[in-house]
Amino acid sequence: MNDTPIAALAAELRELLGERGISVELPALERASADGSYLSPVIREQLPLGVAEIVAWPTSAELIALTVAAAVRHGVPITPRGKGTGNYGQAIPMSGGLVLDLSKARTIAEVGDGFVTADAGASLSAIEQAANRAGQQVLMYPSTANSTIGGFLSGGSGGTGSIKHGSNSDGFVLALDVVHAVPDAQLVHVDGEAAQPYVHNYGTAGIIARATVALEPLQDWRGFYASFDNFEQALSLIRPFADLEPTPRLVSADQPMLANALPREPGIPADRSSLRAILDAATVAEATRLVEAAGGRVEAVLEGAQATMKISMMSYNHPIEWLQKSYPDTYFHIEVSGDALVDRIEELQAVYPGGMLHIESQHGRPIGMLAGVYSSAEEVYAGFDELTALGVSFHNPHQWYVDFHPERTAALAATTDPLGLLNPGKLRQPTVATGRKVS
Ligand SMILES: Cc1cc2nc3c(=O)[nH]c(=O)nc-3n(C[C@H](O)[C@H](O)[C@H](O)COP(=O)(O)OP(=O)(O)OC[C@H]3O[C@@H](n4cnc5c(N)ncnc54)[C@H](O)[C@@H]3O)c2cc1C
Incomplete structure (x- = not known):
């Protein structure tokens, strides 16, 4: 019986994508409705925010278009999904409906x-x-x-x-x-x-x-690991490393406690501050000189795509994820950027109890993740004024609203999604400060 929009859509998509191209089974629906928002204790307290009623796996761009057309004709909300690693709940289907899982359209x-x-x-x-x-x-x-x-x-x-x-x-x-x-x-x-x-x-x-x-x-990249007695020494190299020519592909640094939480690597000795970089081979000698002048030591210089990919996978949000694995139900984070990350580190880390910065460089600007011990959403938001007073730009990863040119998106969506079927619940005025997109 195709007497509901979901049943009618399921029948149509079965024809289009084949028996294995859709599912209405609960385990598949639940898997399709979860994303990386476990990183946020604020969002975690509110889960589940929504559960899909049908999931579809089109395998090409053309089939994606036909699947969307079918969902629109049946008036079913559509939440697109890649690998579901977004960490603000953006891929959660808040109005149920169709999760359009695109991970099999990979040509x-x-x-x-x-x-x-x-x-x-x-x-x-x-x-x-x-x-x-x-x-x-x-x-x-x-x-x-x-x-x-x-x-x-x-x-x-x-x-x-x-x-x-x-x-x-x-x-x-x-x-x-x-x-x-x-x-x-x-x-x-x-x-x-x-x-x-x-x-x-x-x-x-x-x-x-x-x-x-x-x-x-x-380019000919090297995976470069250095360690230091303290974080300030590693921090002092964020800008000089970013200024190397040719520019590195990545530079990250962590406090000893954050570094201890990372996967065990010979390049990351216990209880030391860690600096990791992906460097053009031509700059390894100068980088080594900088490390030694700052009082640190080079731990490893590794060749090959796998070695550099490993360093990538310990950057951006990943150190926070590792910290949370070592200390379950303890830490939250805020995405931060600005010169204060280097110049006012003690004040920055004092904004939250247990404050600890993981730092990178993006377009000549320090950016990073400020971790703190979680007590409540109110305590998290209470720090926003202090961050602003320090001249720190921040992004609040504990909410799921579009915060990058939201007005431009709303104006476009008025014509491209006249029925409001695309990822409902993500495009409206937030009630808490979202901050600005950091990068
Ligand atoms: C530990 C950890 C580390 C991370 N590190 C980084 C990082 O270094 N840099 C970074 O930018 N992000 C990072 N993220 C966030 C996220 O992993 C990345 O942004 C990732 O690229 C999202 O891809 P995805 O395929 O998982 O998308 P999903 O999570 O599936 O989707 C992300 C959003 O895009 C929408 N969407 C998905 N596919 C489409 C499509 N084809 N068309 C339109 N909308 C679509 C979804 O509805 C959702 O709103 C991290 C997250 C975690 C948990």
């Missing part, structure tokens, strides 16, 4: 000179490998390197490579094939400036079905 169609075109579900690590085989590298990828290009462009902001190239809204996206929530939905090609309004708004103005992003010539 990498073309690697050209300076660009790669891939379906939304291709992982950043697969894209990087394809680029490497053609003597190129992707401009940036997140520490969750196995996440999808569609999810990274829609929910993420930066990572390895951002030290030079900024965030994924800084010219990384060359063109997109997007799908609007209309009954005759099809692939709509947008490029250059026209593609940018679809970036970092959680699919609320259109589904990214295929993306063309920028590549650059492959």
